[in-house]
Amino acid sequence: EADIYQTPRYLVIGTGKKITLECSQTMGHDKMYWYQQDPGMELHLIHYSYGVNSTEKGDLSSESTVSRIRTEHFPLTLESARPSHTSQYLCASGDREVSGANVLTFGAGSRLTVL
Amino acid sequence: SQELEQSPQSLIVQEGKNLTINCTSSKTLYGLYWYKQKYGEGLIFLMMLQKGGEEKSHEKITAKLDEKKQQSSLHITASQPSHAGIYLCGADGAGTASKLTFGTGTRLQVTL
Numbered sequence: 001e002a003d004i005y006q007t008p009r010y011l012v013i014g015t016g017k018k019i020t021l022e023c024s025q026t027m028g029h030d031k032m033y034w035y036q037q038d039p040g041m042e043l044h045l046i047h048y049s050y051g052v053n054s055t056e057k058g059d060l061s062s063e064s065t066v067s068r069i070r071t072e073h074f075p076l077t078l079e080s081a082r083p084s085h086t087s088q089y090l091c092a093s094g095d096r097e098v099s100g101a102n103v104l105t106f107g108a109g110s111r112l113t114v115l
Numbered sequence: 116s117q118e119l120e121q122s123p124q125s126l127i128v129q130e131g132k133n134l135t136i137n138c139t140s141s142k143t144l145y146g147l148y149w150y151k152q153k154y155g156e157g158l159i160f161l162m163m164l165q166k167g168g169e170e171k172s173h174e175k176i177t178a179k180l181d182e183k184k185q186q187s188s189l190h191i192t193a194s195q196p197s198h199a200g201i202y203l204c205g206a207d208g209a210g211t212a213s214k215l216t217f218g219t220g221t222r223l224q225v226t227l
Contacts, residue, residue, distance in 0.1 A: 006157075033214070041201050041220030048214060058214070090157055094215075101165075102146055102207045102215050106157035 003027050006091050006107035013081055014115050021076045021110045023091035030095055032074040033104065036060060037088040049074055081114045088112075118142075119206050119218035127224045128194050136189045136221045138204035144184045146207030148215065153200045161189075191223075199225045 004025040013019055025032065034047040035058075045058030049068040063085070064078050074093075078085055088111050092104040118141040128134050138147070146165050150158040162171045164180035164187060171178050175192045191198055204218040 004157075035217075041203070041222065043203065043217040043220075045214055045216070059216070088155075092158075101163055103148065103160050103163060104158075104205075104215060105160070106150075108157045109155070111155070 004091060004093055004105050004107045006089075006110050008110060009108060010111050010113075012113045012115065015080075015082055017081050017114075019078050019081055019112070021089055021091075021112070023074045023076070023107060024072050025074075025093040025105070026072065027093060027095070027105065028071065029093035029105075030071065031093060032068065033092045033094075034058070034064075034066060034074070034076050035090040035092065036062065037090055037109075043090065047076065081112075083114045086112060086114050119204055119216060121202075121204060121218040121221050123221060124219065125222040125224075127226060129226050130195060131193050134191050134194055134223070136202050136223075138187045138189070138218050140185045140206055142185070144180065144187070144206050147178075147180055147184075147187045148205040148207070149178050149187070149189055150203045150205060150217075151200050152203060158203065194223075194225050196225045196227070199223055 007022045030051045032049045035043040036046050037043050044060035046062040047066040049055045055066050064076050088109050090109045091107040094104040120139045122137045148163050149161040152158045162178045167182040167184045169180045177190045180187045202221045205215045
């Protein structure tokens, strides 16, 4: 049973629309991540957070923004979507201090298509 | 940043055959993670290796980390259709603040 939830699973929108991808986890993890996945399978880290009110940009530059007001919630927002934003977005969480390892739990993903 | 190269990029095997997927790093691996992704879904954690020469097995899947800690292999014995999916290796940098970097992925298809 999933402990990290992403909504929506699928979204098709027009260019210029504002969208928010939701991610929530029930495990109390401090660390949360957003990855963008190419059709070619490679995952690229676009945002991460190590706790409430902490957000950082990842290795891949992204026009999206994130917020972390609550431990369990890490939404990703695109103010004005473009076709180049079409991708699969994966949310993950982990707690290295507890587990001793950087094992991440992933959500099922949000597949975004911008027309 | 750590670069991880996986080979092969894609693989089609007949049910019952063995196969191996490789993951090579440009830097020393402090932790190596194997994940599986079913098409259109999130990633599922398989195994983690940390010590040079370490080997772990779960059901028909065996993962190894070489002594130099720069290369890992994932071996599946007697493949089944349920093994189909995308396999990704992930690498850990040094320190607890490090982020997980993923490899280029290997797409596995198992035919009947």
